Amino acid sequence: MDIQMQSGAAKTALLFGDWHAAIVGEVVDDRGAATVAFAKEHAGIVHTLTYDARSFQVTFDHSQLPAEDMDCVIAGLPWQSLLLETTTLGFVEILLSCRAVCQLGKCRLNLLYTEPAQYNRPQHGRVLHRRDFDLSNEVEDFSGVPGSAFMLREDCPTRAVFLVGYEGQRLEQALEQTAIRPSKCTIIFGVPAFRPGWEMDAFANNVSVMQERQLARGGVLFAGAQNPAAAYRAIDRVSRSCDPGERLLIGAIGTKPHGIGAALFACEHPDVGVVYDHPKRSKGRSAEIGSWHLFQIQYGDKP
């Protein structure tokens, strides 16, 4: 598998040919609206895809079907020329789509992503701020993903790798809900971050969990927040360091490009387990659009 990446401050900076089909997710903010509009402009047909974590079903356009049946859906699309709009698609939708494409063999897949220009930065210290008092959404528990799941057992050694963002509670919750041994966890931070200084939020919010649970013993790695190839390589490095018989579990709870890297790795390694908590993206969470990225994935030999 080969990953080609291009990025620019605006969509006009990207070089591409139009696609036969695109798959997009739910639009919740201006970023999503802009990228879905881009997909509609440059793809022959645009499909929507959402995943329901409770029923393990996907809704593809208006049809509901089990998540594992995504390969049938993709096989029915012009998959040789397909765009995944990953700003709006969630991590599991990306994983299911990439896996379905990967199983088809030699092909090229395009993934579009736009960075946020800014986000609601968490505040620190004892003084409370307005955002501390704002309501937050109900969250799902961590659960396995069909096709990439195994059972965590104390007598069956498991390494875990968490790609983390600025929401420290997601790492805390992952450890709370799974039987992962903290000493067997590796953390991957998105460094360099989307913007200089943002990495400090990720450090600040995860460091207490890491300290409390002695996570750093499993190792800390860094991969550019907007770079799925770097995330892939970091996971690969962890995977190669596993002891014989040790299984690898991935929790992609950081940036979307890291999620893409994790999804691509899981597609190529069916023995890897994936857990995810499916956070609900709040409406209007980011107003401005940052850099545009187009990731081109080449499965099999290069044409």
Add this chain to the structure above:
Amino acid sequence: MNGNAETLQTVFTKNRTEELGYDVWKNFVVPPFYDQLDLYRARKPRIIVGGRGCGKTMLLRYLSHQSTFSPDRPAIPPDAVAHIGLYWRADTQFAKLMTGRNVDDDVWESAFDHLLALVVGIQILQSLRSIARSQADALREDDVFALRFDRLVAYDVGFDQNFEGFLKVLERKLHEFELWVANVRKLQQPTFLPGTRFLLLLVSAVKDSLPSLKDAVYYVYLDEYENLHEYQQQIVNTYLKHSEMPLIFNIAMKRYGFSATKTVGEESIINIADYRMHDLEKYLLEGDFPLFAAEVLYINLAIANVKTVPIEPRILRDVAALGTRREKAYRDRVLSQARQLFPGLSHDDLAKSVFEDHSLQKKLKERIHYALRKRNSELPVERFFRPTVAQASITASALLYRRKLSHEEIAGELDRLERGEDNRFTGTTDWMHNNFIGCLLSLYESHARACPFYAGFETFCLMSRGNVRHFLELCHKSINQSIRAQREDKLDVAPKEQALAARQTSAAFLGEIRSFGRLGNQLHTFILRLGSLFAMSHRSLTQSEPERCHFAIVRGKALTESDHRFLREATKWSVLFEEEETKVKDPAQPANFEYVLNPIYAPYFCITYRKRRKLELRYEEFLVLKEGTYDGVSALLKRYAKNWSVELSDTDPTLFSHLLDEAE
């Protein structure tokens, strides 16, 4: 040096049982209520309940074969084989996949039965190895390796194996099963084993082949039952209902986790007839939590090679030694040393510490000065600012704002107190007893230094409220503070360092709320809002209702099902404690519940950890705290600030600075 500094810093980080592994023999302290559990003669299943950190998992793992037959255990009593514990914490991220997905419900039910047969079956085999490799005389490894399992061939021809071969077959089946669950639409369904029937046959095969295990009883301990799907819980309930020798099922869960009492048949499981319930947190609180907490602390210090501990780890691990540990002399010795390690301050010393701190002194003087000016009093500040009667002086800073008391009257009472005469600061009126802590906390609010009110071994116990994990974290952070202050030569932590550690611990546990299940974010927001309301109450100038840290919903509409669910969730995760209401002001009202904020959050909000006064909320106010908009909460806080004579100031950043920002 007393213990290795690095070890001291890390020994407490394993204060979650999950991090210790299955064999917890070395770290386990037999809890004081252990004999109440009546585990060894149990013929009925046990249901262990309690909040996070009360020791459920630790107890279950102690009862597992890995601990009973631990290589660390120097001598194992011959009757240990009569209780062979099999611990299983279902992996919920995986168990969740076992539903829906276009697979029939009855297939998933059989699949869960199969999973249980495999997991518990493997544990039964592993227990034989644990026994054989331990100091117990019951088995030798040769006995185990010579075992054959021909009798189980009825279930699978592949079971015609010796011990190692049979274990491998079960493990292979488990891997196949995992793969099938992950890819249920693509792989062929495995042949399912029939749950308990398979396990009972396995147990009988083992017992018949190994005479030394003829009296063996296997106890399955299923942890975190509440996280299973309802159909999975019903299957477990059926196992509970029909538990009989030599295979007894037991479960552990948080409070309110036992919502489904149905079985897969028509019956339900009924307390007493079918099981015994043990609430560990209740036992700890009703029993001697301080002694138990101190013992757990000292076993950790002993593991860190601290020499001067007042306990003998061997005794703490010995069930038979519970009586010795209840003796007064032992208790006094352990508690006395714990108090020396974490000394607290008396109220008098707390008051003196205000007079020894320049900025607190200044704040107190300003408060007195402002009260005098507000009521046009001619009296000088020095009439009330008296280091000789420090506690009374601090208390007076609130009394001066009360309209019903004249300033001269208060000054006169101070004079009488100073002269040793009857006065209202002490005696039956006892202004100091009722108001001092409230006044002290209001002085520390927004102060950079943590209030030493949160220091002291007993205080740590009160703030932990039966939660061993919270207690150990307070100790751990305190000892770390002490190490940072380069005073490793002796182990005691100054009150100000403890107070700082308590504030850090409190903030860390507050942040953790977000990870408490599906409602974690909402619970976190609610506790921030509620804590802020209590903190505001503590800032009342008059301190007419000091130390509010619990609430009841007394007026307005009835709670909805969603509200009950929310409060149940808050109680389940121990962010609130539910208690039957006391001191009902209107006796005509029906019995109600009151909700106490977990005292571990008190240092963060600089409020009391003592259950003193109640805040009576209208239903609509509760709703604002639970799910109101920011503006709604802001309006509520401002309304209470006015009612409670709280003056919002922009001189210091406080919990409420955002309210002032809003006003701008």
